[in-house]
Every structure is written in structure tokens, then in C-alpha cells.
Amino acid sequence: MAVTLPAAALLPSAVEPSCYSRLTNEWICWQYLVDRQDELVDATVEHVLITIAAVAFAVVIAFPLALLARRYTRLESTILGVSTGLYTIPSLALFPLLVPFTGLTPTTVVIGLGLYALTILVRAMLAGLQSVPDDVRESATGLGYGRRRLLLRIELPLALPVMMAGLRVATVSTVALTTIGTLVSYGGLGNLIKDGVDTNFRAELFAAAVLCVVLAVVFDVLIVLMQRLLTPWTRGQPT
């Protein structure tokens, strides 16, 4: 009796990492989250940084392109055509095509993902600018608004809802696509997914996959909140 009791009490701690070991390979494993906390945080941070950099890069390029496409209608089909063509190229093929220029660096992933987000954003921005009613634009011109002020004070705020819808789509897709960056070993959570496949590690794979979806949802909610703050006048109206 006195011998068996401590043994029984010790047993759980002896096999402590019970849900991931050579013998057990469970999908959901809290112990994994605790033990590999640093790894998970690092991967998540990398994922977030790559996503933000890619979307920011896309916004910076897409906005002037959208303005150009609107101003010179002849350029419109070219700009939309080229960006859609880029979008057609699978991401796993786009990264290798960038590698000779940017090497195996995060830049490759950021540029590649940025090019995808660009397609969505150019279309959304153009659609947003075109959604501004002509008579609003005319009244503003009549009131003496110059081109620059018209854009910043009238058109941009009115185009914002459509543009933000595009930004949501672009950001959520970018979060998902970042995982492919693992090809050049900068895939954020994608690196963990890849490692999970290679080492048949279910807890790692599942945790990384769930975190990806959570990140996408968090980004989506943040953008919606941002839009509410930026366009207070649309509140209470059906969107």
C-alpha cells in the first residue's frame, strides 16, 4: 500500500507531456501551447508583420494606380488586366519567380503577397472612386474645390466604405496566403504547419492552423472597427 501510492501519484508527472510524445499525438494539446509558447509567439509575430507589410505595400502602390486608371480611361483596362494576370499566377509559383531578385528573404514574401493584395485593392479603390455620384462632384467643383481638395475632402470619404470592403478581403486573403511563404522559410505560422506535416506533429499543426484563422478574424474585426471610426456618418444605415 505504502509502496503503490507514491507510484500512482508520480505517474501523471512522469508522463507529463502526455498529449504530445512519441506514443501519443493528439490534435488538441494544451501542454504543447505552454511548452512551445516562444515558438508560437515568434511565428505569430512574423505572420502579423509580413501581413501588415504586404498590405501596406499594396495600398501604397494601389492608390496611385487607381487614380491613374480613373484619370486616364485608356490605362484602366491595362492596369486591371496586368494586375489580374498577376493574380492568376499561383503563389507557390510567384515566390520562386521573385527569388532571383530578392533572395530567400521576407522581402520575397512581402512583395509576392503585396502583388496579390494589389489586384483586389486596385479594383476596390477604383470602384470606390467611381461610386461617388457625379452631382456631388459637380457641386463641390461649383463650390470652388480644387482637384486635390475634391479628392481628399469629398471623394475619398465617400469612397471609403467600398475601399474598406476591398481592404478587408485583401487583408484576410493575405493572412491565409502568408502560410505559403514557408517555401522560402518566411511563412510565419506556415512554418509551423510545414514542420507539423514533416514531423507528423498534430498539436503543432492544429494550433498553427487555428491561430491563422483567429488572426484573419482579428484583422477583419479591426478593419471593420477602423471603418466605423473613419465613417461615422454611415452608422445606423444598412451597409
Next chain:
Amino acid sequence: MNVFADTWRYLTDPASWTGDNGMLSRLLEQLLLTGTALALAMLVGLPIALWLGHLGRGGFLAINISNVGRAIPTFALLALLVIADWPGTAEFGPYGRAGLATLIALMLFALPPIVTQSYVAVREVAGDVKEAARGMGMTGRQLFFRIELPLALPLVASGVRLALVQVWATATIAALVAGPGLGRIITDGFYRSNYPKGIAGAIVVALVALVLEVAAAYLQRLADPIRGSSPRGRALSGEGHTLLEAGTG
């Protein structure tokens, strides 16, 4: 740059195209995968979406399936399927290693654009047209087959076209879990530091993607019953493009 010369050499070397792991057999494998997955997705998605559109119910679900699909990384889903007990990495007929897992993942990813576009397509048929059809004494079934379906066809076709390109892109990702398809050429090249091979694979994948896109666009135009005379339909499908380019590949 030297890499490009080597890539060209790899592309023009007949040896890289032939054999079991050559580019040609991988290309056929991926085309087969893409075709099968798209057909399965249409078989499952089209009837449900068109029927829901006809009834005017389940709109929330039909629209939001796209948003949900976008948030789930293809790679993660594929990885989960491959590591699970079923379907795992087993060989599956001509679809190669992890063929079943790849097919399931591809089918799931083709569903959202097909379902959402088809649902919207049927819903968008003008109300007065439907009312007129009912007034002429058409039954629900006649209304669907003679009015709604033909008018919805261009948008449905654009959904299928989106799905086709998306499935092709996704099929490439199967290589990240050592699955079938042309992506294998890319990953093999990368993991063995044979970059010319990786880049050559990428070029072939990208070219085929562009060819598929152009061919699908052509077919889509054929599916338009009132070709060239429907600016509204065109504008609609354009809009659908913006909202639905899900970017899962």
C-alpha cells in the same frame, strides 16, 4: 543572371519533361486533379446554390461561405487532411500520393466561389421578369429552367471560371505536403537548392494558369446567351470579381 540561363537549360532539356517525376507527368497529374475537383465541386455546389437562389433562402449562408473560405489557409486545411488518419497520404489512383486529401481540399476550396456566384446570379434576375413569367402562368419549375437559369448563366460561368483558376493555384500547394502536381518540381528544386529547377517549375505553372484563365474567359463569353448586348450583366460579373477573388492559392 546565371540562374536564368540554367532555368532555360532545364526547360529545354527533354530529360526534365519525361519520366515519372518529369514535368509532363506532373502537369497531367495536376490537370487531372484540377478537372476532377472542379467537377466534384460543381456537382455538389451548383444544384444547392441554384436551388437556394430560386427559393430565395439561405442567402446569409451562401454569401458568407466565401468569407469563411477565404480565412482558412488552403495549406493548413491540406496539412490537416494529410496528417489525419483519413484520408492521409495514401496513394489514390492516378492522383498520386495524398491524392484523396488533395482532391477533398481542392473541392472544398472550389465550393465558395461557385456557391456564392451561382446564388447571387439567380437572385439577381430582375424581379419584374420573374413576375411577368409568373403572370404568363409559368410554374416554379418552368420559371427556374426557362427564365432564371438562362439569365443567371453568365454569372454562374464566371463563378466556375474563378474556381477553376483558384483550384489550379491550390493544386500547386499540394507539393508543400509532398502531394501530387507540378508544385513538386518547385519544392524539389527549392529544398535541394536546385533553384533553376524550382524557377522552371514556377514558370510552367504560371503559364498554364494564364492559359487556363484566358481559355476560361473565352468559354465564359460563349456561355453568355445575350453576348455583347448586356452591359448590366457585364458590370455585375465585374463586381463579382472584385468581391470574390478569394485568393486562396
